[in-house]
Amino acid sequence: MATEIVNGFINALTPINILAMFLSTAGGIIIGAMPGLSAAMGVALLIPLTFGMPASTGLIVLGGMYCGAIFGGSISAILIHTPGTPASAATAIDGYQLTLKGKAGKALGTAVISSGIGGLLSCISVYFFAPPLAKLAMAFGSPEYFWLSLFGLTIIAGVSTDSILKGLMSGAFGLLLACIGMDPMNGVMRYTFGSASLYSGLPFTATLIGLFSMSQVLVLAEKKIRKQGNMVDFDDRVMLSKKEFKRISPTIIRSWLIGNIIGILPGAGASIASFLGYNEARQFSKHKEEFGHGSIEGIAGSEAANNAVTGGSLIPTLTLGIPGESVTAVMMGGLLIQGMQPGPDLFNKYADVTYTFFAGFVLVQIVMTVLGLFGARWFAKVSRLSDSILIPCIFALSVVGSYAIRNNLFDVLVMFLFGIVGYFVKKFDLNPAAIVLALILGPTGESGLRRSLALSGGDPRVLFSSFVCIVLILLCIFGIFSPIVMKKFEKQALGEDAKADSKA
Amino acid sequence: MKKSDIGVVAIIYALIIAFFIPTLSFPSEAQIYPLIVMAILTLLNTLYLINCLMKYFKDKKIERDLSEIFEGFQPKQFLIVLVLCIVYVFLISLLGFYIATFLYMLGTMIFLKVPKKHVILTVVCFMALVYGTFTMFLRVPLPTGIFM
Numbered sequence: 279m280a281t282e283i284v285n286g287f288i289n290a291l292t293p294i295n296i297l298a299m300f301l302s303t304a305g306g307i308i309i310g311a312m313p314g315l316s317a318a319m320g321v322a323l324l325i326p327l328t329f330g331m332p333a334s335t336g337l338i339v340l341g342g343m344y345c346g347a348i349f350g351g352s353i354s355a356i357l358i359h360t361p362g363t364p365a366s367a368a369t370a371i372d373g374y375q376l377t378l379k380g381k382a383g384k385a386l387g388t389a390v391i392s393s394g395i396g397g398l399l400s401c402i403s404v405y406f407f408a409p410p411l412a413k414l415a416m417a418f419g420s421p422e423y424f425w426l427s428l429f430g431l432t433i434i435a436g437v438s439t440d441s442i443l444k445g446l447m448s449g450a451f452g453l454l455l456a457c458i459g460m461d462p463m464n465g466v467m468r469y470t471f472g473s474a475s476l477y478s479g480l481p482f483t484a485t486l487i488g489l490f491s492m493s494q495v496l497v498l499a500e501k502k503i504r505k506q507g508n509m510v511d512f513d514d515r516v517m518l519s520k521k522e523f524k525r526i527s528p529t530i531i532r533s534w535l536i537g538n539i540i541g542i543l544p545g546a547g548a549s550i551a552s553f554l555g556y557n558e559a560r561q562f563s564k565h566k567e568e569f570g571h572g573s574i575e576g577i578a579g580s581e582a583a584n585n586a587v588t589g590g591s592l593i594p595t596l597t598l599g600i601p602g603e604s605v606t607a608v609m610m611g612g613l614l615i616q617g618m619q620p621g622p623d624l625f626n627k628y629a630d631v632t633y634t635f636f637a638g639f640v641l642v643q644i645v646m647t648v649l650g651l652f653g654a655r656w657f658a659k660v661s662r663l664s665d666s667i668l669i670p671c672i673f674a675l676s677v678v679g680s681y682a683i684r685n686n687l688f689d690v691l692v693m694f695l696f697g698i699v700g701y702f703v704k705k706f707d708l709n710p711a712a713i714v715l716a717l718i719l720g721p722t723g724e725s726g727l728r729r730s731l732a733l734s735g736g737d738p739r740v741l742f743s744s745f746v747c748i749v750l751i752l753l754c755i756f757g758i759f760s761p762i763v764m765k766k767f768e769k770q771a772l773g774e775d776a777k778a779d780s781k782a
Numbered sequence: 783m784k785k786s787d788i789g790v791v792a793i794i795y796a797l798i799i800a801f802f803i804p805t806l807s808f809p810s811e812a813q814i815y816p817l818i819v820m821a822i823l824t825l826l827n828t829l830y831l832i833n834c835l836m837k838y839f840k841d842k843k844i845e846r847d848l849s850e851i852f853e854g855f856q857p858k859q860f861l862i863v864l865v866l867c868i869v870y871v872f873l874i875s876l877l878g879f880y881i882a883t884f885l886y887m888l889g890t891m892i893f894l895k896v897p898k899k900h901v902i903l904t905v906v907c908f909m910a911l912v913y914g915t916f917t918m919f920l921r922v923p924l925p926t927g928i929f930m
Binding site: 293322326330366368441443444446447450451454455461463464469495496500501502503534664665667668669670671673674675677678680681685687690691694705706708724727728 | 786789790804807812820859875876891898908925
């Protein structure tokens with residue numbers, strides 16, 4: 279494995295990959311810093327671009343966008359008290375207080391350094407946990423794959439929505455959409471209405487772009503247009519002193535562990551991690567009185583935790599194909615259009631690509647830190663872009679992106695249709711990530727189920743025949759009930775943070 | 783019980799029916815999986831409906847939450863942006879990608895009252911970015927329209 283890791287770094291350090299890291303991370307920071315735009319939307323828009331790139335470069339680009347956007351959310355959280363992404367909500371508490379005191383630079387510097395170190399340390403877990411977990415997947419047969427796909431759906435269905443039932447309904451609706459196209463076993467056309475463009479199912483990238491990007495255009499268009507943001511200019515130092523760095527170091531390490539574990543657990547996400555990281559920072563701090571009034575430990579606790587999620591969340595995504603949150607669900611789409619399936623193949627057949635991506639992911643954290651430290655002022659300016667400019671740009675990019683994969687205007691129509699579907703899905707608190715994941719996992723689940731039944735002569739007991747099947751069934755049950763526990767955690771953390779905020 | 787919940791439940795039932803009717807014409811082997819999925823969706827939707835009804839019998843009222851969901855909704859602006867998007871998609875096959883995009887961006891930004899200088903700068907930068915990325919780098923043959 280050591281050779282593969284070293285080779286990965288050598289491949290990742292080619293000029294084109296370095297350029298890709300800088301551009302995608304910068305793009306991610308800008309998207310994350312704009313309130314209303316999400317990391318998932320940014321990754322969805324980038325997927326068509328990565329299609330024409332070598333697989334490793336494409337994945338590095340998506341990783342750069344992901345990490346950049348998670349950090350970028352802290353810029354608007356600190357400067358205008360509006361988190362660019364939900365993952366930075368806890369950062370806004372102390373970050374904005376520092377801005378009011380004229381120390382916005384220090385707040386941003388703390389966020390950059392904590393995000394960079396949190397993300398960097400989270401990469402360690404990717405190297406250690408991903409390969410053995412992928413080996414485990416080698417023992418899976420058709421029945422296991424059926425249960426695994428169900429587990430993935432139960433996990434994501436509970437994320438991002440208030441009602442678990444609505445999340446599960448979104449997943450089941452996605453499974454129904456996944457039935458469109460050719461039957462995987464005997465080639466019967468289902469729900470294609472004679473259209474050749476639907477023979478291989480719904481165009482995945484176009485559906486993805488519609489659900490996440492085009493829908494955002496409608497969300498932006500429905501409200502009074504946000505003109506240029508009113509971010510404050512700041513002139514204090516972004517760089518932290520040795521003493522300040524020493525003060526936040528234990529918090530960063532604690533938040534890294536929290537974020538990393540939360541990231542590996544499918545079903546949790548960056549926003550839960552950041553609140554837990556913030557709470558733990560306050561719990562262990564020698565300066566508790568500063569929390570809510572502009573504590574750099576508070577910012578470090580939240581930011582190190584949310585960026586530590588990025589590395590951790592790649593593990594279940596790449597090894598078992600069960601992304602724990604919406605951004606990794608979209609990223610998995612990027613992996614699939616490169617013709618790569620999550621699982622053991624990534625560490626054998628495509629080991630060079632995978633380890634180059636891992637190395638790129640490590641380097642992206644460094645790039646993000648450099649860009650953040652030296653470009654924070656500039657990113658703050660760019661993120662003031664008005665919605666009236668963003669609306670036509672996002673829609674035109676959605677059009678060209680959905681067209682580019684198959685050079686087919688039909689895909690643009692599908693993107694448009696799913697943009698409208700995605701708008702209502704968001705409005706009525708259904709879960710677009712569950713729909714996307716069901717589109718990915720649907721065919722795997724159907725093949726798994728039908729192959730198992732075919733091999734056993736129609737006996738459904740085959741689905742309960744192995745130890746792995748039983749474990750996966752138990753995990754499905756856990757997947758349905760875990761959001762209830764997670765929400766309790768989040769509510770508890772939110773309650774304590776609201777108290778801190780009101781004191782401020 | 784929220785008014786929006788009634789809509790969600792009704793739409794999901796309608797979608798199940800819309801998928802169920804063509805499913806009947808599939809050979810039996812190809813029917814099994816979609817029917818299982820439909821049964822699961824029906825079960826979940828019914829559970830959600832029961833959940834809503836229980837809330838209704840407890841509170842004895844239907845919460846009119848649509849105004850809350852669409853708070854601050856700008857109907858004129860939303861519809862015009864949507865219509866411009868639709869017109870753009872249809873213009874692509876007629877005028878080609880670049881001309882249609884130019885007209886769409888210009889029209890949308892003028893409608894949204896973007897200052898002229900920013901409109902020109904955005905259109906030029908955007909077109910250059912798309913040309914550089916999709917036409918030069920990825921070599922995607924973007925639609926040229928019926929006049930080319």
